[in-house]
Amino acid sequence: MIARDICQRVLKVAVSTGADYAEIFAENSVNHSISMIANKVENIRDTVIAGAAVRVFKGLRSVMATTIDTSEAGLIRCAEKAADALGQGSAQIDIVLRERLFGDIHPVITCPSSVGNKEKIDILKAGYFAARDYNEAVVQATGTLLDVDHNILIATSEGLYTQDRQIRTRISLSAVADKGMGTQTGSCNPGARMGMELFDTVDPREVGIKAAKQAVTMAGAGYCPAGVMPVAIANGFGGVIFHEACGHGLEATSVAYGQSVFCGKLGQQIANPKVTAIDDGTIPGAWGSINIDDEGTPAQRKVLIENGILKSYMIDKMGGRRMGMASTGSSRRESYAYAPTSRMTNTYIANGDDKNEDIIASIEYGLYAASMGGGSVNPTTGEFNFAVNEGYIVRNGEICEPVRGASLVGKGSDCIMNIDMVGNDMEMAQGMCGSSSGSVPTNVGQPLIRVSSITVGGR
Numbered sequence: 001m002i003a004r005d006i007c008q009r010v011l012k013v014a015v016s017t018g019a020d021y022a023e024i025f026a027e028n029s030v031n032h033s034i035s036m037i038a039n040k041v042e043n044i045r046d047t048v049i050a051g052a053a054v055r056v057f058k059g060l061r062s063v064m065a066t067t068i069d070t071s072e073a074g075l076i077r078c079a080e081k082a083a084d085a086l087g088q089g090s091a092q093i094d095i096v097l098r099e100r101l102f103g104d105i106h107p108v109i110t111c112p113s114s115v116g117n118k119e120k121i122d123i124l125k126a127g128y129f130a131a132r133d134y135n136e137a138v139v140q141a142t143g144t145l146l147d148v149d150h151n152i153l154i155a156t157s158e159g160l161y162t163q164d165r166q167i168r169t170r171i172s173l174s175a176v177a178d179k180g181m182g183t184q185t186g187s188c189n190p191g192a193r194m195g196m197e198l199f200d201t202v203d204p205r206e207v208g209i210k211a212a213k214q215a216v217t218m219a220g221a222g223y224c225p226a227g228v229m230p231v232a233i234a235n236g237f238g239g240v241i242f243h244e245a246c247g248h249g250l251e252a253t254s255v256a257y258g259q260s261v262f263c264g265k266l267g268q269q270i271a272n273p274k275v276t277a278i279d280d281g282t283i284p285g286a287w288g289s290i291n292i293d294d295e296g297t298p299a300q301r302k303v304l305i306e307n308g309i310l311k312s313y314m315i316d317k318m319g320g321r322r323m324g325m326a327s328t329g330s331s332r333r334e335s336y337a338y339a340p341t342s343r344m345t346n347t348y349i350a351n352g353d354d355k356n357e358d359i360i361a362s363i364e365y366g367l368y369a370a371s372m373g374g375g376s377v378n379p380t381t382g383e384f385n386f387a388v389n390e391g392y393i394v395r396n397g398e399i400c401e402p403v404r405g406a407s408l409v410g411k412g413s414d415c416i417m418n419i420d421m422v423g424n425d426m427e428m429a430q431g432m433c434g435s436s437s438g439s440v441p442t443n444v445g446q447p448l449i450r451v452s453s454i455t456v457g458g459r
């Protein structure tokens with residue numbers, strides 16, 4: 001993408017005013033998407049993202065400049081802007097770049113760019129019409145097939161020169177159903193860090209049916225009663241609660257600035273002993289996985305919480321400087337236009353020893369959250385409010401009628417203390433996580449869990 005000798009010269013300019021660290025991040029990415037609505041293909045779109053960022057550190061100060069001109073002259077100008085903004089000084093670093101190959105733990109069998117639009121449209125149509133024709137109550141369906149080819153180059157004043165290619169594929173299907181009680185929406189959005197071979201194991205028809213079934217079920221549901229009660233949260237996307245309410249509080253983005261309820265609590269019990277939580281960027285083919293992070297640090301498997309004890313944070317280079325700790329391969333950014341910071345990859349609550357049937361049977365009266373939706377979180381306090389897309393009342397240990405309009409309200413630090421049963425059917429689900437460094441692909445996951453007491457919003 002950019003020759004090593006050019007990067008070396010650009011970095012020397014970047015440190016010329018006294019920076020103690022400099023970095024070039026360049027990318028050339030293509031996002032290809034096909035969308036359907038109203039029984040036809042609505043659009044086929046290619047988005048190209050190409051440019052570079054030069055970032056410099058001096059102590060705890062950081063400056064970044066960006067450019068779309070990746071010629072040597074354009075990169076030199078970009079480096080000069082970053083160096084000038086940093087202040088006056090003189091170069092103290094002798095830079096010699098050596099190429100490093102980290103390898104690829106996510107081999108792609110069929111690169112999406114080698115597959116024509118007709119074949120992709122056929123896949124999307126199969127899922128779309130499975131959703132649209134599932135039930136007469138379905139009044140609308142939408143679908144998108146997305147593939148991303150993300151190519152990055154990283155060169156640093158520490159001598160690193162490396163590149164990585166990241167291919168991801170995802171299908172998203174949703175359905176809207178109406179049974180005369182107001183419309184309800186269902187969705188299903190599987191994806192992976194792989195090519196078109198995703199559809200060797202993911203049947204788009206099953207994806208569409210799952211989305212439509214959720215919409216139809218909830219369209220016929222009454223409203224959820226409100227109150228404090230035990231809640232069983234299903235595996236897969238149920239893990240979004242840990243991701244949002246606790247995961248962000250374990251990132252250096254918050255911890256390094258004293259803006260997390262988990263600051264200074266390494267080695268302390270912060271969760272129920274049933275809870276072990278992991279962030280693992282090394283899972284082959286997983287949606288949130290990486291070979292290297294966006295500062296060139298290899299991906300790691302990090303045990304964040306072990307049997308309720310806080311073991312680790314997720315740390316980027318600048319966060320590590322503030323905390324006096326090493327990077328954990330957690331630095332991520334949406335594109336060259338964003339300064340990177342600590343982010344999650346594949347974050348999940350690990351399997352426990354409880355049986356699913358015992359978890360449900362333990363609830364005399366409560367809620368079963370079969371599918372979670374979006375919500376809001378205050379990262380400083382961990383206070384959250386999440387919608388339940390698909391919920392059911394539990395009575396006398398049995399899952400009963402579906403209910404709509406449910407939400408879960410609480411505080412992350414309280415919620416993980418109240419997880420008193422953990423099943424053994426851990427599953428992951430795919431999402432896009434937004435933070436100060438933009439939107440990045442992440443997996444969330446967990447087995448079926450029971451929260452002994454939580455506020456359920458409803459009517």
